[in-house]
Amino acid sequence: MSDALDVSLRLVKAQTALVRRFDSRLGALFGVSLADFLVLLHLGRAEGGRMRRVDLAGALGLTASGVTRGLAPLERIGLVVREADARDARVAYAALTDAGRERLADALKAAEQVAADVFAAPEWAGADVEQLSGLLTRLGGTGLPEDHGTGA
Amino acid sequence: MSDALDVSLRLVKAQTALVRRFDSRLGALFGVSLADFLVLLHLGRAEGGRMRRVDLAGALGLTASGVTRGLAPLERIGLVVREADARDARVAYAALTDAGRERLADALKAAEQVAADVFAAPEWAGADVEQLSGLLTRLGGTGLPEDHGTGA
DNA sequence: TCAGTATTCTTGAGCACTCAAGGAGGTAGC
DNA sequence: GCTACCTCCTTGAGTGCTCAAGAATACTGA
Numbered sequence: 001m002s003d004a005l006d007v008s009l010r011l012v013k014a015q016t017a018l019v020r021r022f023d024s025r026l027g028a029l030f031g032v033s034l035a036d037f038l039v040l041l042h043l044g045r046a047e048g049g050r051m052r053r054v055d056l057a058g059a060l061g062l063t064a065s066g067v068t069r070g071l072a073p074l075e076r077i078g079l080v081v082r083e084a085d086a087r088d089a090r091v092a093y094a095a096l097t098d099a100g101r102e103r104l105a106d107a108l109k110a111a112e113q114v115a116a117d118v119f120a121a122p123e124w125a126g127a128d129v130e131q132l133s134g135l136l137t138r139l140g141g142t143g144l145p146e147d148h149g150t151g152a
Numbered sequence: 153m154s155d156a157l158d159v160s161l162r163l164v165k166a167q168t169a170l171v172r173r174f175d176s177r178l179g180a181l182f183g184v185s186l187a188d189f190l191v192l193l194h195l196g197r198a199e200g201g202r203m204r205r206v207d208l209a210g211a212l213g214l215t216a217s218g219v220t221r222g223l224a225p226l227e228r229i230g231l232v233v234r235e236a237d238a239r240d241a242r243v244a245y246a247a248l249t250d251a252g253r254e255r256l257a258d259a260l261k262a263a264e265q266v267a268a269d270v271f272a273a274p275e276w277a278g279a280d281v282e283q284l285s286g287l288l289t290r291l292g293g294t295g296l297p298e299d300h301g302t303g304a
Numbered sequence: 305t306c307a308g309t310a311t312t313c314t315t316g317a318g319c320a321c322t323c324a325a326g327g328a329g330g331t332a333g334c
Numbered sequence: 335g336c337t338a339c340c341t342c343c344t345t346g347a348g349t350g351c352t353c354a355a356g357a358a359t360a361c362t363g364a
Contacts, residue, residue, distance in 0.1 A: 001260075002264055005267035007284050007288060008266075008270065010289060012171060015163055015164055018291070019164060052342080053342075053343065054341080054343080061169065062322095065324095065343085065344075068343065068345085069319095069344095088341095090329050091341090111160075112156070112157050115160045118291070119159075128287060129159055132159050132163075133158060135287070136284075185349095187350075215352065216314085220315085244313070
């Protein structure tokens with residue numbers, strides 16, 4: 001097996017373990033999944049604490065459908081509200097509520113802690129983390145929605 | 153946000169894109185998902201081309217339940233068969249059929265190609281890939297089948 | 305020997321996503 | 335101001351996993 005394939009499969013597996021770790025901690029403490037947390041994080045960083053659902057989908061790497069379904073429980077528990085656009089009745093914004101902002105702040109602390117734990121082991125030097133970050137950034141755009149994988 | 157959290161989230165996103173790319177290519181060409189391919193790959197590398205389902209779960213990073221469900225379609229299309237253990241009636245092996253072995257060989261070629269495409273861009277030197285591999289291995293990316301010297 | 309416990313696997317219910325289809329609203333050309 | 339098309343979002347059906355519960359089998363120690 002080539003190094004390229006080997007590293008691809010390793011990455012897939014490492015992510016599974018990582019997601020479980022985040023889900024477990026965030027779920028236990030704050031009742032949100034990693035996916036929920038990422039929604040809150042993106043909204044929290046957006047202008048006015050809100051985003052069009054289609055833009056959120058792009059930012060999260062999901063389909064619009066996935067956003068609709070993922071947002072529903074967050075709206076139900078009051079972390080996010082739906083807002084209309086005055087000029088274009090097609091678009092619906094997802095906006096952080098005050099409760100959502102609080103939950104985000106708490107979850108962010110917990111997520112930082114999990115990440116710190118993951119990279120805390122003696123074999124992880126700060127330089128390693130930066131190196132990994134750089135390498136992953138190059139992979140970041142790979143195969144996003146606009147890429148139709150025409151291959152060949 | 154800390155580097156550790158940043159890199160964790162980057163990894164999660166990179167994986168999503170990577171999985172889509174593999175799924176799309178493998179699905180179009182051979183009618184198997186990346187998850188299916190990984191099952192075949194692990195079985196192909198195992199002693200006798202077969203594994204206990206519980207061991208397969210461990211190797212894949214899934215639950216036993218996930219293996220039962222994932223194996224069902226592969227058994228239905230004849231790539232894998234169920235085999236009993238003579239000494240322990242609890243265990244059921246998943247074993248590669250000849251058709252499964254062929255499909256694995258084909259899918260492996262396609263997967264190599266996808267991985268080569270991903271890491272083909274000019275910014276990826278061989279040393280970078282090895283570095284990334286090393287870093288990911290520390291993250292718990294173990295469980296890949298061992299491979300010796302087939303080179304590339 | 306046999307009661308209690310552990311292991312392996314399957315199943316039912318549920319969750320989070322996908323794709324395909326469709327409704328509703330906006331836009332451009334004539 | 336109509337027609338055709340495009341965009342944004344939701345919904346129905348399906349997939350692939352999870353957890354919890356349970357059946358069958360094996361192991362252990364009094």
